Amino acid sequence: MSSTASVPSSSTSASAACSTVHPLLHASTMAPTATLVALVAHARGVPSAARAVFAAQCEALAAHDSIIVVRTCHRVELYVALGGFRDGELPELPAGGLRLEDAAAASHLINVACGLQSAVLGEDQVLHQVRETLALRHESRPLDPVLDRLFQVALNAGRRAHGWFAGSRRSLGDVALDEIERAAGTLVDQPILIVGAGSMSRLTAQAAARRGARVTITNRTAQRAMDLAGNLGGTAVVGTSDGTLGPFAGAVVAVSASWSVHPSDAARLVERGTTVVDLSSPPALSVDLQTELGNRFISIDDLAWGPQVELPVQGRLERLVSESGGEYCRWLRARHFPPAIQAMTEAAEARRLSELAWLAHRIPNLSDHDRAMIEQMSHRLVAGILHAPKSALRLDESGTLSRAAWELFKL
Numbered sequence: 001m002s003s004t005a006s007v008p009s010s011s012t013s014a015s016a017a018c019s020t021v022h023p024l025l026h027a028s029t030m031a032p033t034a035t036l037v038a039l040v041a042h043a044r045g046v047p048s049a050a051r052a053v054f055a056a057q058c059e060a061l062a063a064h065d066s067i068i069v070v071r072t073c074h075r076v077e078l079y080v081a082l083g084g085f086r087d088g089e090l091p092e093l094p095a096g097g098l099r100l101e102d103a104a105a106a107s108h109l110i111n112v113a114c115g116l117q118s119a120v121l122g123e124d125q126v127l128h129q130v131r132e133t134l135a136l137r138h139e140s141r142p143l144d145p146v147l148d149r150l151f152q153v154a155l156n157a158g159r160r161a162h163g164w165f166a167g168s169r170r171s172l173g174d175v176a177l178d179e180i181e182r183a184a185g186t187l188v189d190q191p192i193l194i195v196g197a198g199s200m201s202r203l204t205a206q207a208a209a210r211r212g213a214r215v216t217i218t219n220r221t222a223q224r225a226m227d228l229a230g231n232l233g234g235t236a237v238v239g240t241s242d243g244t245l246g247p248f249a250g251a252v253v254a255v256s257a258s259w260s261v262h263p264s265d266a267a268r269l270v271e272r273g274t275t276v277v278d279l280s281s282p283p284a285l286s287v288d289l290q291t292e293l294g295n296r297f298i299s300i301d302d303l304a305w306g307p308q309v310e311l312p313v314q315g316r317l318e319r320l321v322s323e324s325g326g327e328y329c330r331w332l333r334a335r336h337f338p339p340a341i342q343a344m345t346e347a348a349e350a351r352r353l354s355e356l357a358w359l360a361h362r363i364p365n366l367s368d369h370d371r372a373m374i375e376q377m378s379h380r381l382v383a384g385i386l387h388a389p390k391s392a393l394r395l396d397e398s399g400t401l402s403r404a405a406w407e408l409f410k411l
């Protein structure tokens with residue numbers, strides 16, 4: 001069942017900071033309506049195939065200014081500014097997905113950008129992916145400011161957080177190698193196959209080389225395999241699988257397509273007890289090969305949780321998420337102050353003009369000089385009366401004064 005939820009753990013404080021995210025919407029006299037919604041399908045609750053279906057539904061809406069989709073190997077997240085979009089038009093959340101609103105949605109993205117929702121806590125590929133998502137969106141069409149601002153705030157927080165993780169090179173590639181090590185023992189001098197030569201394969205190959213493994217790279221484009229192998233002192237195999245691969249203690253596959261394995265290579269992986277970790281999403285290995293490998297096949301979804309350890313900088317991170325969430329919420333609230341101030345000023349001006357018209361009617365023989373003096377006095381009077389409430393509105397953090405202004409001045 002999908003559900004509406006707040007984000008647990010480190011995002012709680014940010015949610016608290018944003019609890020008054022939208023002063024007008026949370027007024028007791030009005031039904032609360034969300035400004036921002038995130039539909040989150042994560043591998044921790046939604047299997048790869050269902051995420052792919054949800055992703056296709058999200059992409060079908062992607063031409064809308066009020067929508068942006070974040071996709072990584074473990075997640076498909078649809079962020080929606082409801083001001084420009086009707087709730088009923090949103091795709092159905094797959095079973096196991098989460099619907100987050102306002103503060104919970106904002107703090108979720110900030111947590112994601114900080115690497116706090118990742119299988120490898122603090123990893124920085126997700127920051128890169130969020131940054132790319134926004135950059136590609138800017139290239140293609142405008143983005144609703146409610147979303148644009150949220151992404152900017154999340155990216156700023158992510159950049160600061162990752163500065164505190166500097167030095168850690170752990171990625172999902174390390175998690176994959178941990179799994180192989182668990183089955184095969186130390187990787188020192190062990191033959192390891194990496195399928196693919198993209199960014200994920202590179203990180204994995206580098207991590208394997210750091211562990212002292214003998215790395216073989218195979219990739220559709222042979223030159224990329226050769227370049228990567230050359231940098232690591234490894235071996236490149238031309239073609240993704242030609243029947244001569246192996247044997248290997250472990251294999252890590254990270255390609256954006258199916259991996260078509262030669263039957264002899266597949267048989268060798270199965271017979272030699274090779275642990276195969278498929279980091280591709282959707283999986284690159286055929287269902288048949290997955291079944292033949294049995295519990296020696298590990299999918300990207302199997303790695304979704306990772307070790308949920310307490311980070312040394314946990315307290316700092318929680319403060320960062322909270323402060324960033326607060327910053328975003330203050331900005332959201334501020335969007336509503338100008339209309340309140342403007343409406344109050346316009347109402348006072350209309351009253352001033354009507355009083356002047358009444359006076360001109362009652363005392364038609366006023367000299368031009370007296371008329372100008374009275375007009376000036378009326379300006380000063382109105383400006384003087386409104387000065388304090390307008391200043392207070394600009395500083396009002398909770399939004400209660402904005403609501404009061406609407407009610408007291410009958411705006």
Ligand SMILES: NC(=O)c1ccc[n+]([C@@H]2O[C@H](COP(=O)([O-])OP(=O)(O)OC[C@H]3O[C@@H](n4cnc5c(N)ncnc54)[C@H](OP(=O)(O)O)[C@@H]3O)[C@@H](O)[C@H]2O)c1
Nearest residue numbers: 073125196197198199200220221254255256257279280281
């Ligand atoms: N980047 C991450 O943080 C991350 C994390 C976890 C999992 N993953 C998953 O890992 C996979 C690769 O991601 P990536 O970020 O490394 O992507 P990438 O940098 O774009 O690399 C894509 C890889 O897939 C290969 N490929 C693409 N289309 C192919 C086709 N039709 N036939 C054979 N090979 C093909 C490419 O080969 P060529 O060199 O010949 O183009 C390249 O090796 C994806 O499934 C992704 O979801 C990525």
